[in-house]
Amino acid sequence: MIHCEGLVKIYKAADLEVFALQGLDLHVEDGELMAIIGNSGSGKSTLLNMLGGLDRPTAGTLTVDGRNMLKMSEKDLVRYKRESVGFVWQNNARNLIPYLTAMQNVELPILLKGRRRRERAIQLLEAVGLKERMHNRLHQLSGGEQQRVAIAIALANHPKLLLADEPTGSLDSRMSDQILDLFRELNRNMGITVVIVTHDPLLAKKVDRVVAIRDGKISSEMLRKRSYSEELAELEQGGVTGDGADEETHVEYAILDKAGRLQVPADYLKAIGIKNTNKVKVELVEGTIVLTPPEEAS
Structure with a gap:
């Protein structure tokens, strides 16, 4: 569904150039449900905007569903x-x-396509659990219910890709949990590819793949050890005690670029005493790569 290679985005303001993305590589399979995490300024929202056609890359390769996003005309x-x-x-x-x-909110984008809007709108509102609230105005809906309406609108014209930018950022933890469950259900039932940008740690428990961006590049990926459905089934059968909050559900992998470079997490470097320097000693010891601080001058 998504293929990014060497993706670069430069923003220019006066004489200043800001590199939002610096050679980012990312591949997302059709029908995948994944999350993108990162600190403010890491480039995750920039990437989402380019996936959605709201911004164009400066350089690199970006194809979505077979479309070359760098060469598309404004009409396309x-x-x-x-x-x-x-x-x-x-x-x-x-x-x-x-x-x-x-x-009426859900009908509007369908109307622009000239399709039978009422039937489709009812179907979508039922899919997001708002069958009994479809005639309510927005001020009569909770924040979580309004976000469900927004998801129904996003699905109105049968998209192949659903992009969500901090969709649970303004919701409490209980409602956030329900919205994330809804994304999983829609992904499973409709087969739609879902990419979520978030700071929400709940996603690590519900998404099979989490990609971390740091300084405009993919720094690491977290992959689920077992499928979320398997964990739920075990929980329902009483095989897991408590909520599993302390259980390690994912394995984290650092990402190598084509030149063999990787971003070592700052906490790891700090733990081995790497500070106030950009140098690190690299050794191969019995088949294991070992990083140590530079030797102090005697």
Whole structure:
């Protein structure tokens, strides 16, 4: 579904150039449910905007569902944003029109396509659990219910890719959990590819793959040891005690680029005494690569 190679994005302001992405490589399979995490300024939202056609890369390769995002015309880009990709934002003001009902909000993008909007809108609101609330106006809905309406809108025109930018950022933990469960259900039932940018640690328990971005590159990936459905089944059968909060559910891997470079987590470097230097001693000891601080001058 998504193929990024050597992706670069440079923003220019006056005489200043800011590298938001610095040669990022990423591959996402069709039908995958994954999360992208990273600190503010790491480049994760920039990547999401380019996947959605809201921004263009400066250099590199970016294809989404077979489309070359660097060479698409403005007309094709508009069609792509309208038909192939759905967006869910943290700020409901970007998703919803406040004076319309839930039903009318979902009908609007379908109307732009000239399709039978009422039947599709009802189907989507049922899918996100709002069958009994479809005629309510937004001020009559909770924050979580409004976000469910936003997800229904994003799915209105049968997109193949759903992009969510901090979709649980303004919700409490209980409602965040429900929204993440909904993403899993939609991914499983509809086969839609879902990419979520988030700071929410709950995602690590619900998503099979988590990609971390640091300084405009993929620094690591966390892969689930067992499928989430298997863990739920074991929990329901009483095979797991408690909520499993302390259990390690994922294995983390550092990512090597084509030149063999990797980003070592800052906490690891600090733990072995690497500070105030950009040098590290690398040795091969009995088949294991060992990093140590540079030797002090005698």
